[in-house]
Amino acid sequence: MSSADLTSKYIQIQGVEQTFKTAKGPFVALQNIDLTIAKGEFVTMIGHSGCGKSTLLNLIAGLTKPTRGTLICANREIAGPGPDRGVVFQNHSLLPWLTCFENVYLAVERVFGQTRDAGIPAESRAQLRERTEAALAMVGLSHAAQKRPGEISGGMKQRVGIARALSMEPNVLLLDEPFGALDALTRAKLQDELLQIVANTRSTVVMVTHDVDEAVLLSDRIVMMTNGPAATIGEVLAVDLPRPRDRIELAENTDYVHYRKAVIDFLYTRQAHVERQAA
Ligand SMILES: Nc1ncnc2c1ncn2[C@@H]1O[C@H](COP(=O)(O)OP(=O)(O)OP(=O)(O)O)[C@@H](O)[C@H]1O
Numbered sequence: 001m002s003s004a005d006l007t008s009k010y011i012q013i014q015g016v017e018q019t020f021k022t023a024k025g026p027f028v029a030l031q032n033i034d035l036t037i038a039k040g041e042f043v044t045m046i047g048h049s050g051c052g053k054s055t056l057l058n059l060i061a062g063l064t065k066p067t068r069g070t071l072i073c074a075n076r077e078i079a080g081p082g083p084d085r086g087v088v089f090q091n092h093s094l095l096p097w098l099t100c101f102e103n104v105y106l107a108v109e110r111v112f113g114q115t116r117d118a119g120i121p122a123e124s125r126a127q128l129r130e131r132t133e134a135a136l137a138m139v140g141l142s143h144a145a146q147k148r149p150g151e152i153s154g155g156m157k158q159r160v161g162i163a164r165a166l167s168m169e170p171n172v173l174l175l176d177e178p179f180g181a182l183d184a185l186t187r188a189k190l191q192d193e194l195l196q197i198v199a200n201t202r203s204t205v206v207m208v209t210h211d212v213d214e215a216v217l218l219s220d221r222i223v224m225m226t227n228g229p230a231a232t233i234g235e236v237l238a239v240d241l242p243r244p245r246d247r248i249e250l251a252e253n254t255d256y257v258h259y260r261k262a263v264i265d266f267l268y269t270r271q272a273h274v275e276r277q278a279a
Pocket residue numbers: 020021022027029047048049050051052053054055056228
């Protein structure tokens with residue numbers, strides 16, 4: 001593959017199906033998923049609850065394997081989790097007995113504290129500490145480095161989760177509703193921070209969200225998924241708004257309003273969620 005191809009086809013999802021075994025028999029969660037993501041692209045996945053967004057993100061993370069089809073990242077089949085793909089979940093998943101610093105340090109040590117591919121030597125403890133401090137600084141949490149998760153707010157915990165993922169310098173950042181449990185103001189602040197961080201690191205981002213405004217504000221493309229079972233990609237919307245994006249200016253931007261309406265139409269007209277009657 002040429003380097004131009006590698007850039008434009010950084011993540012390739014081809015003919016993916018995910019079926020789960022359940023007590024009532026096989027359940028097809030995802031079907032016929034085809035998607036190509038370019039290096040440095042910010043892609044969000046949106047769809048009604050239970051349509052399979054997390055299932056797809058877990059497949060890209062390598063936490064699960066597809067029943068059918070292939071997933072490729074940087075020209076290699078995704079065979080399991082790897083430090084090239086950092087994951088942030090909604091419930092932050094920090095170790096409660098460690099400080100914020102230690103939570104991030106653990107991840108840094110795992111990646112940079114040992115000999116890496118191509119014989120790159122392990123870094124010194126001073127270098128690992130420096131990386132940890134830089135990651136916490138990036139999310140504005142230097143002052144809370146010595147606190148434990150129980151002593152900080154939900155928004156701060158999410159920030160530590162993001163710092164931990166970023167500290168590993170992943171090529172791909174996978175975010176599963178990272179701001180879902182936060183109040184609107186904290187959420188807006190973290191969205192702005194994320195935009196800034198991604199602009200600096202040029203990471204490729206795949207993010208699951210329920211929030212239409214969040215999707216339009218952050219994305220280069222929005223992947224809109226149909227309802228399950230056997231959910232698939234219904235439509236992909238390219239969001240052609242210039243960056244850096246400013247939420248206040250965008251609120252009155254006619255293109256922004258148009259993109260927002262396109263997503264709302266998809267979700268609430270074409271994919272109006274029908275609650276299935278219990279059998
Ligand atoms: N391990 C599993 N075993 C059986 N069914 C599963 C499993 N994981 C997910 N599912 C089912 O697959 C479907 C998709 O789930 P998934 O969590 O990916 O949806 P989602 O779009 O992320 O939902 P939400 O927006 O509510 O988080 C759901 O019907 C869910 O019940």
